[in-house]
Amino acid sequence: MKSTLLISTYNWPEALELVLLSVLNQSILPDEVVIADDGSTDETSSLIAQFKAKFPIPLIHVWQEDDGFRKSIILNKAIAKANGDYIIQVDGDCILHKNFIKDHLKNRSLNTYLYGTRVNIKEFFLKTLFETKTIHFNFFSNGIKKRTRAIYSVILGSLSKPQEEYSEKFRGCNVSFYKSDFIAVNGYNEDFKGWGREDSELVIRFHNSNLRAKRLRYVGIVYHIFHQEKSRDRFDINDSIEQNTIKNKRTWTNNGVDKYLK
Numbered sequence: 001m002k003s004t005l006l007i008s009t010y011n012w013p014e015a016l017e018l019v020l021l022s023v024l025n026q027s028i029l030p031d032e033v034v035i036a037d038d039g040s041t042d043e044t045s046s047l048i049a050q051f052k053a054k055f056p057i058p059l060i061h062v063w064q065e066d067d068g069f070r071k072s073i074i075l076n077k078a079i080a081k082a083n084g085d086y087i088i089q090v091d092g093d094c095i096l097h098k099n100f101i102k103d104h105l106k107n108r109s110l111n112t113y114l115y116g117t118r119v120n121i122k123e124f125f126l127k128t129l130f131e132t133k134t135i136h137f138n139f140f141s142n143g144i145k146k147r148t149r150a151i152y153s154v155i156l157g158s159l160s161k162p163q164e165e166y167s168e169k170f171r172g173c174n175v176s177f178y179k180s181d182f183i184a185v186n187g188y189n190e191d192f193k194g195w196g197r198e199d200s201e202l203v204i205r206f207h208n209s210n211l212r213a214k215r216l217r218y219v220g221i222v223y224h225i226f227h228q229e230k231s232r233d234r235f236d237i238n239d240s241i242e243q244n245t246i247k248n249k250r251t252w253t254n255n256g257v258d259k260y261l262k
Contacts, residue, residue: 002031004084009092010038013047020051022096022135032058036078039066072188072198080260091173094222103220104176112212116174116220119149123226137223157219162212172199174222187257194234201242209251
């Protein structure tokens, strides 16, 4: 069974560079990396080209024209091109713990999606972070908050069990699932425009399709680089789409990934 690491990005090559360096530092590599690029400039393309020469696995760049926040669309396009049977998804501002891929692959199970923990990197540390290209963090590291989330323990992590219900602790920046489960609900709903709810609405359809959720704690850790919040001008509209999915127990979106599948 092949695995794909999916990284979403938009016009922040400095952060993406650290993410890609942390991929190269993995104890176990995925079979490929696919970058879902929501309209970045040539600076990001040049960075990816440099890393392609360094990567021992395929590094695939899927780009679409910049026409506002269209994350659902680019993620569908990228996953449609992915060769992996299992998709591990992160944002392009999340540095991976060295065992991140290993932890997701070890904990995967049928009829279950995984979602993990993020440790926040503070704003004051960004200058040092980018100057030193820091990708190694732990409980004692400078520049992080909610540092108990940085505790790494396979033993404690093994205590987590699958749950039937959707959790408000879910974050789409650290999630994994079988590609077949993604296709079965027709992927991300492309009615979502602007920031908010596209990831949680997807996993609510997972639950409506009788998938379970397993939260990764003490394993599968990412370190989220501080940035200013994105515009929430469409949040109420997006929230209403999600509420409709909940109310009607939808398992399928008509505006999804199927249009990109062969």
